[in-house]
Amino acid sequence: MIQIEDIVVSFDVFREKFLCNLDACKGGCCIEGDAGAPVELDEVAKLEEVLPVIWDELSPEARDIIEEQGVVYTDEEGDLVTSIIRGKDCVFTCYDEKGCCYCAIEKAYREGKVDFYKPVSCHLYPIRVRDYGPYKAVNYHTWDVCKAAVLLGRKENLPVYKFLKEPLIRKFGEDWYKELEIAARELEARGMI
Structure with missing residues (x-):
């Protein structure tokens, strides 16, 4: 070190x-695992701020979970993480016509609709x-x-x-x-x- x-x-x-290879993995890092992506405390407000812009991109299940518990929760290790669906999919995960998942927040950022890219832990993975x-x-x-x-x-x-x-x-x-x-x-x- x-x-x-x-x-x-x-x-x-x-x-x-x-080097990410989305053709091969189909964005599996957004849907696999036992907890959501780590979120920094100051990112919670950003996630809530972009929510109205991306709301229609999210699945009905994701919207239900966000309405129930919010955009984040505290996992078993005491870390603040993005809310997830059925114990795995991040609530911000969406799918294209080829079955590849993408981040609704990142998509909105790339389209110039929001100024928040996505949680830094996701960006750093x-x-x-x-x-x-x-x-x-x-x-x-x-x-x-x-x-x-x-x-x-x-x-x-x-x-x-x-x-x-x-x-x-x-x-x-x-x-x-x-x-x-x-x-x-x-x-x-x-x-x-």
Whole structure:
């Protein structure tokens, strides 16, 4: 691991390769798992703000759950996460005509209808950020759902940190990302990645 400011970064973020392959996975990361996507407290208001814009995109089940419990809930580990349908699908998940799922929030953002992209934890995936007191840890998360993304990332030789440049800058800032790139070059020069 290396440390940049108060953030500790796993070597896997530099070593592992990743490039989403939606044709293969059909957006499985939005519908698999046992809890919703982690949400930061300040993102709850943003989720509620975009809700009227995306409401008609959401399934009737998603709308029912949002009306019942809201856009987020606290999971078994005490984390704030997006509400889910039947214990798996994120309430913001929608499907296209090919059966590929997409995020209704991201779609609205790309269409210029809202100024919130989606929860930063979704944007950062397959990186997960954890708080450990005065430090944050940036770790690469592996999951069978993303096997095709790993294979495509290896084929294209795209490290996780490069694939996630935009969300890493969103989360930690441009200066921090520049330090991350410097660290990557140093690790590569030393043969550590």
